Amino acid sequence: MTWFALAAAPSADEPPVLFAAAVWSVAVMAAVLVSTFVTYLLRQRLERVNILVQGMREHEYVRSVQQPVAAVLVAAVGGYGINTATQEAGWPGYLGWLLGMPIPAGMVTWAAIRSVRQRRFDEQWPPDEIPANDPVKIRSTLRRVVHQHTDAAQADPAALDRALTLLLDHVLPALRQRRDRGPRRWLREHRTTTTLVLGWAVTTLTATAVAVSPHLSDRRRSAWLFMAAATLVIALLASSLLTVLCRYSRYRNTTLADEIQQSAGTIRRRIVERRLGILTTPDDGPRRRRRPATHHG
Numbered sequence: 001m002t003w004f005a006l007a008a009a010p011s012a013d014e015p016p017v018l019f020a021a022a023v024w025s026v027a028v029m030a031a032v033l034v035s036t037f038v039t040y041l042l043r044q045r046l047e048r049v050n051i052l053v054q055g056m057r058e059h060e061y062v063r064s065v066q067q068p069v070a071a072v073l074v075a076a077v078g079g080y081g082i083n084t085a086t087q088e089a090g091w092p093g094y095l096g097w098l099l100g101m102p103i104p105a106g107m108v109t110w111a112a113i114r115s116v117r118q119r120r121f122d123e124q125w126p127p128d129e130i131p132a133n134d135p136v137k138i139r140s141t142l143r144r145v146v147h148q149h150t151d152a153a154q155a156d157p158a159a160l161d162r163a164l165t166l167l168l169d170h171v172l173p174a175l176r177q178r179r180d181r182g183p184r185r186w187l188r189e190h191r192t193t194t195t196l197v198l199g200w201a202v203t204t205l206t207a208t209a210v211a212v213s214p215h216l217s218d219r220r221r222s223a224w225l226f227m228a229a230a231t232l233v234i235a236l237l238a239s240s241l242l243t244v245l246c247r248y249s250r251y252r253n254t255t256l257a258d259e260i261q262q263s264a265g266t267i268r269r270r271i272v273e274r275r276l277g278i279l280t281t282p283d284d285g286p287r288r289r290r291r292p293a294t295h296h297g
Contacts, residue, residue, distance in 0.1 A: 019211035025204040026234060033241045040248045047255050051139065126162040132174035135256055142167065142263055149267045160271075167264045175257040179250055186246045193245065201238035205231060 187194045215223035
């Protein structure tokens with residue numbers, strides 16, 4: 001691939017901006033794929049961490065988790081930009097910085113907007129609705145349900161029943177439907193992600209084709225082989241990224257559905273048993289009352 005890139009690259013007297021942008025775009029796409037795949041491989045460990053941190057309130061999660069991560073990414077990309085400027089890397093270095101900067105900048109902007117919008121969710125109890133695609137809100141609500149059930153003296157029974165109804169009768173079926181989705185349905189329901197990834201791939205391939213078009217018109221074999229290899233690599237990166245995202249989404253929905261069924265389902269069962277006056281043993285097994293002994297005289 002490197003030999004093809006050198007053979008098909010524009011000559012020194014042509015501006016290599018478009019070709020360098022295509023190369024950097026492929027590099028960034030590969031980095032995103034690798035990081036996503038590593039996250040998927042470590043999904044069990046990371047999900048245990050998510051259970052801990054996503055149980056906090058929404059604005060606390062944004063302030064304590066999302067904003068620091070975004071700040072670190074901004075600092076890293078900013079440091080790369082400073083290094084590029086001081087070492088006079090030229091157009092390729094600046095293009096790499098411009099391609100990488102929107103990711104942390106978008107994370108910072110979204111974290112700030114979400115922190116402002118979602119603060120009202122923490123102040124309202126019980127919530128009007130719980131989105132099935134927001135694990136932070138789901139686990140935050142589940143944490144409050146468990147806390148109120150444990151502290152029965154201060155719990156509001158009506159609010160607790162409403163929260164359990166939302167979790168078990170609305171969120172849980174939605175999560176199971178999301179878990180059972182096939183790849184085609186996942187792509188249709190994640191149009192934004194699908195459009196961004198495919199648009200990224202098409203734009204990169206178009207930039208590559210335009211950059212090597214003079215060599216393609218000259219019918220240079222190396223240029224055609226390079227375009228074939230570039231098409232294969234870019235298509236493979238895009239399809240692999242979407243596949244990993246789809247499988248990771250299915251795993252997270254499965255884990256979250258099991259968590260709701262185990263915690264909220266157990267709490268609802270205990271509430272029903274308490275209202276029916278059923279005595280239970282510590283292992284939640286039914287226990288019959290003993291009839292008093294009768295004496296015959």
